[in-house]
Amino acid sequence: MIARVLILVSLVLVLGVPFAMQPARERDTASADAPVVVIVTPHVEQIRSEFQRAFSAWHERTYAEPVRISWRTPGGTSDIVKLLQSEFGANIKQGNIAADGSCEPGTIGFDLMFGGGSFDHGRLARGVTTAPEGVDPFNVPISVPAGFSQAQLDEWYGENRIGSEQLYHPEQYWLGTALSSFGIVYNRDVLARLGVAEPTSFKDLTDPRLAGWIALADPRQSGSITTTFDSILGNYGWNEGWRVLRAMTANSRYFTNSSTRPPIDVSQGEAAAGLAIDFYGRGQAQVIMRPGDTPETCRVDYADPKGAVYVDADPVSIIRGGPRPDLARRFVEFTLTEEAQSLWQFNAVGSEAGAENPLGPSGEAMGPVQHELRRMPVRRVMYEKYLPYFVDKSDPFTLASDTRNPGWRTGVQVMMGSFAIDVGPSQDDAWAAMRDADERLRAEMEPLFYAFPDPDRIAALWEREFGRDGIELPADALLPFTEENYRAVRDTWRDGAVAKRLEIIYTLIFQEQYERVVTLADIGGP
Numbered sequence: 001m002i003a004r005v006l007i008l009v010s011l012v013l014v015l016g017v018p019f020a021m022q023p024a025r026e027r028d029t030a031s032a033d034a035p036v037v038v039i040v041t042p043h044v045e046q047i048r049s050e051f052q053r054a055f056s057a058w059h060e061r062t063y064a065e066p067v068r069i070s071w072r073t074p075g076g077t078s079d080i081v082k083l084l085q086s087e088f089g090a091n092i093k094q095g096n097i098a099a100d101g102s103c104e105p106g107t108i109g110f111d112l113m114f115g116g117g118s119f120d121h122g123r124l125a126r127g128v129t130t131a132p133e134g135v136d137p138f139n140v141p142i143s144v145p146a147g148f149s150q151a152q153l154d155e156w157y158g159e160n161r162i163g164s165e166q167l168y169h170p171e172q173y174w175l176g177t178a179l180s181s182f183g184i185v186y187n188r189d190v191l192a193r194l195g196v197a198e199p200t201s202f203k204d205l206t207d208p209r210l211a212g213w214i215a216l217a218d219p220r221q222s223g224s225i226t227t228t229f230d231s232i233l234g235n236y237g238w239n240e241g242w243r244v245l246r247a248m249t250a251n252s253r254y255f256t257n258s259s260t261r262p263p264i265d266v267s268q269g270e271a272a273a274g275l276a277i278d279f280y281g282r283g284q285a286q287v288i289m290r291p292g293d294t295p296e297t298c299r300v301d302y303a304d305p306k307g308a309v310y311v312d313a314d315p316v317s318i319i320r321g322g323p324r325p326d327l328a329r330r331f332v333e334f335t336l337t338e339e340a341q342s343l344w345q346f347n348a349v350g351s352e353a354g355a356e357n358p359l360g361p362s363g364e365a366m367g368p369v370q371h372e373l374r375r376m377p378v379r380r381v382m383y384e385k386y387l388p389y390f391v392d393k394s395d396p397f398t399l400a401s402d403t404r405n406p407g408w409r410t411g412v413q414v415m416m417g418s419f420a421i422d423v424g425p426s427q428d429d430a431w432a433a434m435r436d437a438d439e440r441l442r443a444e445m446e447p448l449f450y451a452f453p454d455p456d457r458i459a460a461l462w463e464r465e466f467g468r469d470g471i472e473l474p475a476d477a478l479l480p481f482t483e484e485n486y487r488a489v490r491d492t493w494r495d496g497a498v499a500k501r502l503e504i505i506y507t508l509i510f511q512e513q514y515e516r517v518v519t520l521a522d523i524g525g526p
Helices: 002-021 045-063 078-091 118-125 150-157 188-194 201-205 221-236 238-250 261-267 280-289 327-335 338-344 380-389 411-420 421-436 439-450 455-466 484-493 496-523
Strands: 036-040 067-070 112-114 126-128 138-140 175-187 214-217 252-256 273-277 301-304 313-321
Touching: 002 078, 002 175, 036 078, 036 252, 036 327, 045 067, 045 327, 045 338, 067 496, 078 126, 078 238, 112 175, 112 455, 118 313, 138 313, 150 221, 150 411, 150 421, 175 188, 175 201, 175 221, 175 261, 175 280, 175 338, 175 455, 201 221, 201 238, 214 221, 214 261, 214 301, 221 238, 221 273, 221 327, 221 411, 238 411, 252 421, 261 301, 273 280, 301 455, 313 455, 327 338, 338 380, 411 421, 455 496, 484 496
Parallel strands: 036 067, 036 112, 214 252, 214 273
Antiparallel strands: 112 313, 126 138, 175 273, 175 301, 175 313
C-alpha cells in the first residue's frame, strides 16, 4: 500500500513539475474553456507574458469574452519557417489543401506567426510549391491577407515606408507590429579606459585603438549580422564600405556563431563594442542596469548610427488553415492599437519612471506591467504623441537609411570568411604593423592590406592546387572583384565545388598579402 502511494505521489510530481515550473506571469488567466488562439513565435518569454496579459484584457473589453493564447516556441525564426513549410507541404500532398489554397479551419495547428523579420514572413507569403502524387505542382502561400481596409492601414501606418523598407506587405500577407534596427552596443567603462569616444557611426569601430575589442558574429552563421554588413556596404558604397568592414574585422576579438553573444560580452567588459540587433543590445543593457540607472548612465548602451541604419519591420502573419482565423485577425488588430504599441517601449507601469504613463482606453496606465521590452513601435503616432514616455527616446523614422541594401550578402559571407575569419592571426599581425608604421610606410602597406585577390594570382593558385582534379575554373571567376563584376563573380560560387576551391584560394591570397604587409614593416619599405 505504501509503495503504491509513493508511486502515485511520484507520478503526480513528474506530471506536475512542468506546470509548476511555468512562469506564473505567462500562465493563462482566462478560464480553461475560453477560446484559444495558437501563436508560433520566436519572441522571448517577457514579450509573450506582456502581450498575453494585455490581449486578454483588450479582447474581453472589446468583444465581451475572454480569450487565451497558446504559445508555441519551437526555435528561432528560421526553425519556425521550416516547420510551417513542412506542415503545409505534408497537408498539400495529403490533399488537405487545394490548389486554390482552400482548406478547413484547423488543417494547420497555428493561427499566427508573431515576430521575426520581414524576409522570413515574406517566405511565408511565397509559400510552398508541391502537389499530391499524380498532380502537377502548384503554389500555396502559407499566410493569408489580413483583409483590413486601406483607410485602416493608412490610420495605423501612414506611408508604407521606413527608410528603404516597407512597414507592411502591400497585399497584407504580413503586417509590421514593431521595428528592428541593426546598430552598435557598447560599454562606456571599457571605451573610457581605451580613450575612445562613444560610437556614433559604424566607421567609429575601425579606430585602431579598438584592436582586439570588437565583438562580431560570423556572417556565415548569422543572418542578422549579414544584413548589417550588407547595409554598411550599401550606405558607404562599394569601395569605402569594404574598407570599413576590413578595418572593423581587423579590430575583432572573435567571430561568434550566435548574434546574441556580443551584447552579453560587451556588458561583461569582455569587449568594448559590437554589432547587434537593437533589442539584443538594449535588452542586455536592461539586464545589467543598476537601481537609479538610466539608458544614458548605464555602463552599457546601444546606438543607431543616424542615416546609416537598416530598419526592418517585425511582423505578424495570419496562417492559412489555422483553427481560429477570427481570433487571429483580432490579435493582429490588437497589436496595432496604441495600447499594444505602448508595450514595446513604455516604462513598466509599476516602476518610478512609469508612474506617469498616460491612461489607455481601459482607464489604466498604458505600458508593460513588469518587463520593459525596449523594442521600437511601428506606428508613427507613438513617436509623435508619446516619445517622452519611452525608455529609449529615439525615433527610427529619422534614423533609418534611405539606401536599400545592395544585395551583396553572399559576397560578405565569402570574402569576410576569407579575409578575416579564416586568417585572423595574419590579419591581426598586418593590422598591428600598419598601426605602428609611420605615414610614409603606411601608404605602402594599405593597398596590400585592402586589396581583393588579383585574377592572375587566382589562376596560378587554381592550377597549383586543383589543376589536376578535373574541375574547370570559370572564366568569370577571373574578373576583378568590383561592384560592376560582383554578380558575375558571385554566380561562379553557385557551383559548390568551385566555390569551396575559390574560398581556399582567396584565403591563401589574403594571407600572402598580410604577410607582405608585415614584411614591409620589418624591412622598413619596398
